[in-house]
Amino acid sequence: MDRIPILKLGEALLVTIQVDMHDRLALALEEDLTTRIVEYSAKGVLIDISALEIVDSFIGRTLGNIAMIAKVLDADTVVVGMRPAVAITLVELGLSLPGVRTALNAERGMAMIKRRIDDGYPISEYEDEGGS
Amino acid sequence: MARSTVPIRNGEDVVRVRQEVRRLAIEAGLGLVDQTKVVTAASELARNTLDYGKGGQAVMDIVQNGARRGVRIVFEDNGPGIADIELALKDGYTSGKGMGLGLGGARRLCNEFAIVSTPGKGTMVTIARWK
Ligand SMILES: Nc1ncnc2c1ncn2[C@@H]1O[C@H](COP(=O)(O)OP(=O)(O)O)[C@@H](O)[C@H]1O
Ligand SMILES: [Mg+2]
Numbered sequence: 001m002d003r004i005p006i007l008k009l010g011e012a013l014l015v016t017i018q019v020d021m022h023d024r025l026a027l028a029l030e031e032d033l034t035t036r037i038v039e040y041s042a043k044g045v046l047i048d049i050s051a052l053e054i055v056d057s058f059i060g061r062t063l064g065n066i067a068m069i070a071k072v073l074d075a076d077t078v079v080v081g082m083r084p085a086v087a088i089t090l091v092e093l094g095l096s097l098p099g100v101r102t103a104l105n106a107e108r109g110m111a112m113i114k115r116r117i118d119d120g121y122p123i124s125e126y127e128d129e130g131g132s
Numbered sequence: 133m134a135r136s137t138v139p140i141r142n143g144e145d146v147v148r149v150r151q152e153v154r155r156l157a158i159e160a161g162l163g164l165v166d167q168t169k170v171v172t173a174a175s176e177l178a179r180n181t182l183d184y185g186k187g188g189q190a191v192m193d194i195v196q197n198g199a200r201r202g203v204r205i206v207f208e209d210n211g212p213g214i215a216d217i218e219l220a221l222k223d224g225y226t227s228g229k230g231m232g233l234g235l236g237g238a239r240r241l242c243n244e245f246a247i248v249s250t251p252g253k254g255t256m257v258t259i260a261r262w263k
Contacts, residue, residue, distance in 0.1 A: 022143035054150065054171050057176060057231045058175070089168045089172050092169065093237035095237070
């Protein structure tokens with residue numbers, strides 16, 4: 001079965017959705033991300049949807065679920081690269097993505113996650129752990 | 133004009149419906165935003181056909197209305213039908229685990245929208261988007 005690759009970038013995970021997502025792929029992604037967030041103690045999940053030609057309520061729900069699961073595991077989700085035509089369509093569809101933050105591109109999304117990591121979990125705190 | 137029929141039996145077929153609607157929308161000369169709207173509406177309705185209608189088909193055509201061209205899609209199933217169409221169209225209403233935006237959203241995203249449904253017999257939803 002196909003799976004969407006998950007890359008680790010520091011304390012964040014990067015997912016690039018490149019294929020037309022169907023149900024099983026979406027469920028596999030939710031599962032895999034959950035495992036990886038725990039495995040790497042990730043603090044952020046960056047989902048690049050710039051390749052997606054549409055976002056329907058099924059994909060919207062998948063993104064929302066991922067954000068919810070991530071939140072429970074103390075990680076923030078940022079969706080980046082939504083195409084303008086997709087954004088216009090989402091508004092008319094009536095889909096708001098609660099709990100999903102968005103950024104224009106991957107670079108800005110990473111900056112958001114990095115700020116969160118830096119503010120909420122100072123690196124020095126980690127380094128001090130067990131040492132003091 | 134070109135007619136295309138796509139059976140809807142699984143999740144991959146929903147993807148196929150999207151691709152086929154996109155192809156026809158481009159052929160009909162729809163702009164990118166209109167293409168995106170009609171493909172998104174079709175995706176919602178194809179998923180309903182699969183999830184609630186227990187499978188069926190999508191029949192799509194390029195249509196001409198005077199100088200206007202567009203794409204029309206008919207989704208048909210022999211599922212349980214919809215007893216209360218008004219309720220089903222309400223944003224947020226779902227009898228499953230959806231977001232309840234498919235029918236209402238598809239109606240907003242298209243220029244034409246019609247549902248014919250007979251409980252116990254099946255459902256037919258027709259949408260069209262013009263250039
Ligand atoms: N083809 C169909 N056959 C039977 N019932 C349907 C069909 N399409 C939609 N429905 C009913 O209408 C409701 C609303 O559909 P929709 O707006 O797409 O929301 P969702 O798919 O999230 O439930 C569904 O929950 C279902 O009860
Ligand atoms: Mg639906």
